[in-house]
Amino acid sequence: MKRLVILISGRGSNMEAIVKACAAEGWPASIAAVISNRPDAGGLQFAAERGIATAVVDHKAYASRDDFDAELARIIDSFSPDLVVLAGFMRILTPAFTARYERRLLNIHPSLLPAFTGLHTHERALAMGCKVAGATVHFVTAELDHGAIVMQGVVPVQPGDDAKTLAGRVLTAEHRIYPQSVRWFVEDALVWVGDTVQHRDGAAQQLLLS
Ligand code: GRF
Numbered sequence: 094m095k096r097l098v099i100l101i102s103g104r105g106s107n108m109e110a111i112v113k114a115c116a117a118e119g120w121p122a123s124i125a126a127v128i129s130n131r132p133d134a135g136g137l138q139f140a141a142e143r144g145i146a147t148a149v150v151d152h153k154a155y156a157s158r159d160d161f162d163a164e165l166a167r168i169i170d171s172f173s174p175d176l177v178v179l180a181g182f183m184r185i186l187t188p189a190f191t192a193r194y195e196r197r198l199l200n201i202h203p204s205l206l207p208a209f210t211g212l213h214t215h216e217r218a219l220a221m222g223c224k225v226a227g228a229t230v231h232f233v234t235a236e237l238d239h240g241a242i243v244m245q246g247v248v249p250v251q252p253g254d255d256a257k258t259l260a261g262r263v264l265t266a267e268h269r270i271y272p273q274s275v276r277w278f279v280e281d282a283l284v285w286v287g288d289t290v291q292h293r294d295g296a297a298q299q300l301l302l303s
Contacts (some may be wrong), residue, residue: 094123094300095175095176095270095278096175096238097115097123097178098126098127098172098176099111099123099124099126099128099180100128100130100177100179100180101129101134101181102134102182103134103136103181103183104134104135105134105136105180105181106264106268107181107201107267107268107271108127108136108140108180109136110267110268110271110272111124111180111275112124112139112143112145113272114276115272115276118276118277120275121280122243122279124143125172125173126145126147126148126169126172127146128147128148128149128168129144129148129149130149130151130165130182130183130250131145131151132149134149136180136181146172148168150168151166158185158254159187159189162177162190163189163199166190166193169194170236174197174280176275177194177198177199177254178271179196179198179201179233185237188235191233192194192235194233195234196232196285198233199231199232199234199243199274199275199278200238201267201270201271202214202215202231202235203215203257203263204218204226204229205225205228205245205263206229206231206239206242206245206248207238207239211237213256214226215256215263216262219256223250224249224250225244225247226248226249226262227245228246229242229244229272230243230244230274232290241288242289243277243278244273244274244298245299245300246263246267246299246301247302248263248297248302249262250301262302266302269289270300273300277296282294
């Protein structure tokens with residue numbers, strides 16, 4: 094049984110998709126805790142209603158990133174996780190933090206990495222005239238939005254799209270590729286090949302939505 098800790102900052106729809114898939118598909122895993130850096134994160138209520146332990150580490154209460162990350166790690170470690178899942182967790186993490194959870198820290202980013210690291214991915218994809226967009230699940234390293242790619246979901250950019258409609262389409266893909274990626278981790282189906290990650294049995298690590 095693998096223990097998961099999920100970090101959120103907002104509505105937590107990816108966290109919700111993971112929690113529901115874990116229960117519905119009977120993963121060999123339990124959600125040990127959902128932790129937020131914002132006391133008002135909408136997803137905390139969903140987690141609490143499901144009987145999942147919740148905690149808040151409010152970044153505003155800490156003088157430095159180092160102090161915040163140290164306390165965050167202390168709270169995370171109190172739940173003894175095998176995997177830490179960043180699900181819309183909107184804080185830049187220090188190298189000490191990412192090193193502590195090396196190869197057991199996942200993130201989802203709403204672009205087809207390595208394009209559009211950072212914020213405002215959908216606006217930037219539209220401004221570039223991209224014809225496809227998507228999301229990436231990757232292991233976290235010290236470099237923002239880098240690290241081995243576990244899975245990517247690709248969606249078309251449609252004529253007339255704005256950032257909101259495109260974000261909605263990408264989110265549909267996110268809700269499929271993130272649970273799938275976490276499931277592979279808890280099933281020990283991910284194999285490191287150098288600095289990349291492959292599925293043990295060659296399962297498709299991309300989702301193409303039309
Ligand atoms: C998602 O688009 C995720 O890719 C990005 O932030 C958003 C979080 O949404 N990092 P939610 O909180 O999971 O609903």
